[in-house]
Amino acid sequence: MEDGMYEELGLVFDKIDNYESRDEDVPIMELFFCYTGDIVSRYLFGESLGLVTSSDFIERSEQLRSFTKGIWIAIHFQFIRNALLALPRSFIAHLNGTWVKVLWFTENLARNAILNFGMKRVSSEKEVGETIFDHILAEDARRQQKGAHAEPVTFRELADESTGILNAGTEPTATMLSYATYFWVRFTHVQNRVLCELATVTRENGRLPLAKLETLPYFTGFVKESLRYMPLVPGRLPRTVPRGGLYVPSTGETIPEGYVVGMNHITIHFNKDIFKRPEEFLPERWIGDGGKELNQWLLTFSKGRTDCIGKTLAYAEMHLLLGNLFARYEILPTPNIHEDMVWVDRVIVHSTRNLRIKVKKRQAENIS
Numbered sequence: 001m002e003d004g005m006y007e008e009l010g011l012v013f014d015k016i017d018n019y020e021s022r023d024e025d026v027p028i029m030e031l032f033f034c035y036t037g038d039i040v041s042r043y044l045f046g047e048s049l050g051l052v053t054s055s056d057f058i059e060r061s062e063q064l065r066s067f068t069k070g071i072w073i074a075i076h077f078q079f080i081r082n083a084l085l086a087l088p089r090s091f092i093a094h095l096n097g098t099w100v101k102v103l104w105f106t107e108n109l110a111r112n113a114i115l116n117f118g119m120k121r122v123s124s125e126k127e128v129g130e131t132i133f134d135h136i137l138a139e140d141a142r143r144q145q146k147g148a149h150a151e152p153v154t155f156r157e158l159a160d161e162s163t164g165i166l167n168a169g170t171e172p173t174a175t176m177l178s179y180a181t182y183f184w185v186r187f188t189h190v191q192n193r194v195l196c197e198l199a200t201v202t203r204e205n206g207r208l209p210l211a212k213l214e215t216l217p218y219f220t221g222f223v224k225e226s227l228r229y230m231p232l233v234p235g236r237l238p239r240t241v242p243r244g245g246l247y248v249p250s251t252g253e254t255i256p257e258g259y260v261v262g263m264n265h266i267t268i269h270f271n272k273d274i275f276k277r278p279e280e281f282l283p284e285r286w287i288g289d290g291g292k293e294l295n296q297w298l299l300t301f302s303k304g305r306t307d308c309i310g311k312t313l314a315y316a317e318m319h320l321l322l323g324n325l326f327a328r329y330e331i332l333p334t335p336n337i338h339e340d341m342v343w344v345d346r347v348i349v350h351s352t353r354n355l356r357i358k359v360k361k362r363q364a365e366n367i368s
């Protein structure tokens with residue numbers, strides 16, 4: 001599947017080159033949404049959604065970005081969400097067009113995945129189990145064969161799973177890529193050192209390979225510092241205290257079972273006892289033994305039993321895309337970039353407007 005990441009990267013660069021040749025602002029945030037959407041769909045369904053190459057990629061990325069619109073109402077008034085979902089899709093499309101389009105879209109993908117799975121089983125047993133969907137369906141089929149008492153997985157569950165993973169695998173990484181690109185132009189002091197490291201990497205098929213990018217200490221520090229500086233889920237991630245209560249060693253007290261507790265990541269990421277000079281953007285804090293010590297306090301993907309299942313993929317996408325982007329283009333800010341990147345809490349961070357940049361291809365890239 002790693003080949004798919006390089007393929008999509010090439011397609012993103014083709015699009016950026018078009019904007020550069022016309023001397024236009026690059027709609028980079030939309031491209032990040034399409035890039036992450038195409039990659040996660042390869043893992044989910046075994047094929048790219050073709051968002052990056054589509055002529056209406058701006059509109060399609062807006063559909064993905066609109067998914068958290070009205071999320072607070074959906075969370076606090078669940079009966080409204082459930083009532084809406086029970087209505088015919090064509091009717092609710094009038095109320096919230098973009099969100100419903102994504103829902104429709106993922107329901108169709110789920111339907112196709114079930115059909116494909118059935119066909120693969122007929123044609124070749126070996127292919128079964130390659131995608132996330134195949135794994136879910138194969139596991140379900142195994143349980144049914146064993147005669148286990150569990151209910152078979154329903155279409156609704158599969159459709160919800162595909163919507164969930166498609167969104168979880170698209171919006172957070174695309175938003176994080178956008179903020180990391182913004183930090184690149186905002187904290188220019190990091191650029192020379194990152195570019196020097198990138199210059200030591202030998203290209204393979206014209207790209208800086210992921211395996212090498214992930215070994216660069218300062219560049220990896222840049223990726224982690226971006227994740228620290230912009231903790232993507234700003235809320236408290238509430239949890240219910242389980243049976244027996246929760247003992248808190250630092251206070252010697254026990255929180256009774258059933259209580260809801262939570263903590264936001266920003267409190268930790270900007271705590272000066274843990275991160276020295278927390279307001280400063282310092283990739284070097286992640287280098288060496290001191291950096292290893294800090295890893296436990298990087299909470300952007302959360303920690304423990306419910307932490308993010310996609311964090312390895314997200315790290316890979318960030319290293320590959322940002323490393324190649326910074327090496328290939330000089331990136332320049334657009335006039336309103338700082339106002340555009342002011343964020344609101346929509347369970348995950350949501351920038352006021354989409355990130356726009358100007359790019360100039362670097363000299364070496366024109367030669368190769």
Ligand code: HEM
Binds near residue numbers: 040165168170232300
């Ligand atoms: C920079 C990118 C990402 C960030 C910052 C991020 C962050 C998070 C966070 C904070 C959670 C909640 C964990 C909790 O409740 O304790 C989560 C859950 C989840 N993430 Fe990510 N995520 C990212 C990328 C991805 C990707 C690429 C996938 C791809 C499949 C993904 C799939 C999921 C799923 C399925 C869950 C739910 C896990 C569960 O309920 O057990 N995420 N993520």
